[in-house]
Every structure is written in C-alpha cells, then in structure tokens.
Amino acid sequence: MSSTVTHFFGQALTGQGIKQLYNEIMSEAKTVYLLKGARGFTVAECLSKLGIHYKSKGLDIEYFHDPLFEDYIEAVFVKDPHNILFLEASNLLIDPIASHVQVVSLEGCLDKQKIVERQEDFLHLSNRKEDSYLKCFQALSNALKIHDDWEVETRRHMDWKGLDAKTDELMQKVFGDRKFEKSGQKTHRLLGTLTPGGARDTVQSITQNLEKRLFIKGYPGTGKSSMMKKLVDVALERGFDAQLVWCGLDSNSVDMVILPELKLCIFDSTEPHQYFPERIGDEIFDIASLCHPTEVEQANIKEIVSNYRSTMNDAMAYAGLYAEAERKVRKLLDDAIIIEKFEEKTADLFWDI
Numbered sequence: 279m280s281s282t283v284t285h286f287f288g289q290a291l292t293g294q295g296i297k298q299l300y301n302e303i304m305s306e307a308k309t310v311y312l313l314k315g316a317r318g319f320t321v322a323e324c325l326s327k328l329g330i331h332y333k334s335k336g337l338d339i340e341y342f343h344d345p346l347f348e349d350y351i352e353a354v355f356v357k358d359p360h361n362i363l364f365l366e367a368s369n370l371l372i373d374p375i376a377s378h379v380q381v382v383s384l385e386g387c388l389d390k391q392k393i394v395e396r397q398e399d400f401l402h403l404s405n406r407k408e409d410s411y412l413k414c415f416q417a418l419s420n421a422l423k424i425h426d427d428w429e430v431e432t433r434r435h436m437d438w439k440g441l442d443a444k445t446d447e448l449m450q451k452v453f454g455d456r457k458f459e460k461s462g463q464k465t466h467r468l469l470g471t472l473t474p475g476g477a478r479d480t481v482q483s484i485t486q487n488l489e490k491r492l493f494i495k496g497y498p499g500t501g502k503s504s505m506m507k508k509l510v511d512v513a514l515e516r517g518f519d520a521q522l523v524w525c526g527l528d529s530n531s532v533d534m535v536i537l538p539e540l541k542l543c544i545f546d547s548t549e550p551h552q553y554f555p556e557r558i559g560d561e562i563f564d565i566a567s568l569c570h571p572t573e574v575e576q577a578n579i580k581e582i583v584s585n586y587r588s589t590m591n592d593a594m595a596y597a598g599l600y601a602e603a604e605r606k607v608r609k610l611l612d613d614a615i616i617i618e619k620f621e622e623k624t625a626d627l628f629w630d631i
Contacts, residue, residue, distance in 0.1 A: 281333050285483040288342030288352045290471035290526040291597060293422025295415055297529040300365055300372060302466040303355060307363040309378055311627060315385035316620070317368040318611035322350040324624055328364050329354045335631050345471040346601040348478060364627060387623055392614040399610060406603040414596035418472065421589040422528060428582045429499025431575045436500045437568040444565055445505050448492075449512055452542065458517030464510065465519070469533040470551060471526040472590070474598035477550035481534075484523065485543055488536070489559045493547035496565035502546045503531040505565075509544065510535055 289298040304310050313321055322344065329339045329351065337360065342353035356362040365372070393400075470479030485491055494502050503525070513520040513535075523534035523545070534545035544563065547553045555561060571579065 281336050282338045282487060283329070283333060283483075284338075284340045284486070285480045286340060286342050287345055287348075287468050287471045287478070287480065287526070289345050290468050290524070290529070291345055291414065291418060291473075291593075292471075292525075292527055292529040293415075293418045293425075294529045297468070297524065298370060299466045299468060299524070300353065300367075300370060303353075304363060304365075304372070304376075304379065306361060306465060307355070307378065308361040310363045310365065310376075310380065312365055312367040312372060312379060312381045313384060313624075314368045314381055315383050316387050316611060316615055317366060318608040318615060319347075319350060320612050320615050320617075320620060321366045321384070322347075322352065324620075324627075325351040325354050325364055325366065328356075328627060331628050332356045332360075332362075332631070337631070343480075345473055346597070346604055348473050348475070360629075360631065362629075382623065382627070384620065384623060387616055387620040388611070389614045389616055396610050396614075400607065403603045403607050403610075407600055407607070410596050410600035410603065414593050414600055417589055417593035417596060418527070421586055421593060424582060424586045424589060425498060425527070428579060428586065431578050431582065432497040432499045432569055432571060434575060435570050435572065436497075438501070440568040441501050441505070441565060444563075444568070445508060448505070448509065448544075448563065452509065452537070452540065452544075453512065453516060453518075456516065458539075460517045462514035462517050463519045464514060465521045467521060467523045469523045469526055469545070472593060472597060474594065474601045476594055477526070477590075479526070479551040481545070481551060481553060484534070484536070487541070488543050489541040490543075491555075491560050492542070492544035492563045493553060493555060493560065494544060494563045494565065495547060497569045497571075498548075500565060500569050502565070503533070506532045506535045506544060506546075513537055 288300065289296050329341055332354075333339050338357040340355040340357065341351050342355070344350045344352045353363065353365040467484070469481065469484070470477065496502050510520045510522060518540070519538055521536040521538065522532050523536065525531035525533045533551065534543055536543045
C-alpha cells in the first residue's frame with residue numbers, strides 16, 4: 279500500500295508572536311488526542327512512531343514539525359478516511375472541550391522526585407528562556423515594521439489597475455466557467471517559519487502531488503496576499519475547496535493557496551522562499567513588471583533590505599538561545615519519564631486499522 283507523507287511546520291515565529299493553526303486543524307479531524315503533561319523529546323519520538331505506524335497501513339500522513347527543533351514532530355494528522363490528529367499540547371492554548379477531543383494525561387508517567395530534585399535547574403532555564411523569547415519576538419516585530427517600510431517604497435509605483443486586470447486574468451485561467459454544486463471547504467496550514475537555523479519552508483513537500491504550480495514574482499506590498507485571498511473567496515463561491523497557507527513572518531498574510539480539486543497552487547515565490555519553475559506544470563505569474571520604483575526608491579529599498587536582514591539575523595540568534603534553554607528543559611523532562619508507564623499510556627494510540 280502506498281501513502282503520501284507531507285511535512286508542515288506546526289507553529290510559526292512571527293512578528294505578531296507565535297502563530298499556530300491547531301485549533302483550525304482540530305476542526306478537520308474526527309478524533310483528536312491531546313498529549314499533555316510530559317513535554318519532552320520522548321513525546322516527539324512517540325509522535326514519529328505514530329506516523330510510521332499509520333503510514334504502514336497505507337494512510338496519508340501530515341507531519342507538523344517543531345519550529346525550534348525542526349527534526350522533531352509536535353503533531354501527526356492521519357488523513358482520510360480516519361482523520362485522527364495526535365498533538366503534543368502541553369504548552370498550547372487549546373480548548374479540549376469537544377466530543378471528538380480526548381486528553382491523554384502523561385503526568386503520571388513522570389518521576390515526581392526527579393522533578394523536585396531539579397527544580398532549581400528548571401527555574402534557571404525558565405528565566406533564560408523568557409529573556410531570549412522576549413528578545414526574539416521583539417526582533418521579529420522590528421523586522422515586520424521594517425518590512426512595512428519596504429512595502430511603502432514599492433506601493434508608490436505599483437500599477438494597481440494593471441494588477442486588477444492580471445487578477446481577473448488569473449481567475450479566468452484557474453476557474454473558467456467551472457463550479458461545483460456543493461459548499462467549498464476552507465482549511466489552513468503554515469508555509470514555514472523562522473528557526474534557529476534560519477528561515478525554513480516545506481514548499482516542495484506541500485506541493486509534491488500538485489500538477490500545476492504558479493510562482494508569483496513581485497515586490498513586497500504589491501498585492502500578492504490580497505490577490506490570493508480573493509482567489510480563495512472565488513473558489514469557495516464556486517464550490518471549490520481551498521487551503522490557505524499562511525506566512526511565517528506576518529501572521530495576517532497568505533503566502534500560498536492550494537486548490538486540491540484542480541491539483542493547483544499559487545504562491546509567493548520571493549525571498550525568503552524563492553523558487554523557480556523546475557518541472558512540467560510550473561509557471562511564473564509575474565506582477566513585478568507592474569511595479570517600477572525610481573532610483574530613489576531603489577536606493578531606499580537597498581538600505582531597508584539591509585536593515586531587515588540584520589534584524590532577522592538578530593531574531594534567529596535569539597531563537598537559537600531560546601531553543602538551547604528549551605532543549606535542556608525537555609531533556610530534564612525526558613530524564614524524569616518512566617518509560618514503562620509512558621509506553622503503557624500511549625499504547626492505545628496505535629490503532630489496529
């Protein structure tokens with residue numbers, strides 16, 4: 279049996295704080311298991327094993343990676359027909375009150391004496407984490423403001439009527455006269471995030487099974503996100519399903535739209551997720567030609583871009599310090615896990631489908 283594995287990031291470190299879409303993804307699931315009380319790498323390894331288990335049954339799997347430790351998993355979504363979400367939710371603001379949601383408490387799997395013995399270490403690391411966390415998100419907030427300044431420079435010379443015409447052309451190209459006699463469903467994912475190792479995305483994994491990919495090329499602030507949101511509105515009106523894939527820096531901005539029934543996506547293929555056509559069905563959708571900044575704006579943009587990259591480097595460094603402290607906390611928790619109890623508690627999650 280063959281199955282598809284798709285990789286996403288479960289959370290993004292944005293200029294407005296941490297963005298997570300697990301509440302929205304929970305609404306897609308028929309059954310949700312929230313693992314709480316023992317946040318460590320042991321839980322992440324269990325989630326990876328769950329993915330392997332259900333993939334071996336021929337089911338499609340979505341892995342959601344941890345933005346601080348991109349090799350580790352913080353959620354697994356087993357797709358149709360079962361739609362089961364397994365989520366490490368100890369530090370997430372998740373409302374567990376729903377008939378399809380079950381909380382798996384792992385607190386009983388911890389050796390309380392070991393936790394007490396390391397209380398001073400936990401406190402010290404908590405203070406280090408908080409300091410780096412605040413500095414990281416302050417830098418990201420500053421970077422977003424600088425990015426806004428960048429957009430001011432490009433908007434001045436954007437041909438907005440030309441963009442409207444290109445948008446109409448896009449709608450006709452994508453949909454033609456097609457529509458479904460059903461309600462379109464809207465879902466949400468993240469394109470990527472800042473990590474301690476830099477900006478990361480999972481574009482290639484997300485789009486692996488799509489037949490057509492439209493690469494938007496255009497300056498910041500010239501209507502790419504708004505155009506994609508309009509595409510979603512039109513899709514839903516016509517009964518198409520649509521997935522919004524959100525930006526990893528600006529939590530209000532969309533970087534990709536997927537129309538699964540058309541096996542098509544369109545996405546903002548500019549830095550820090552710059553891609554170019556490389557396979558049959560790839561095509562550039564150019565709106566950069568509609569914007570002509572003068573030499574003055576170009577000089578301003580050059581300085582802004584330099585400041586932006588410097589500030590993002592600061593955010594990345596603080597994310598690294600935050601991750602370093604968080605890694606030590608999770609290892610302390612791992613050391614306190616009673617493996618036999620943990621395996622007994624999680625055994626029922628491995629369904630014999």
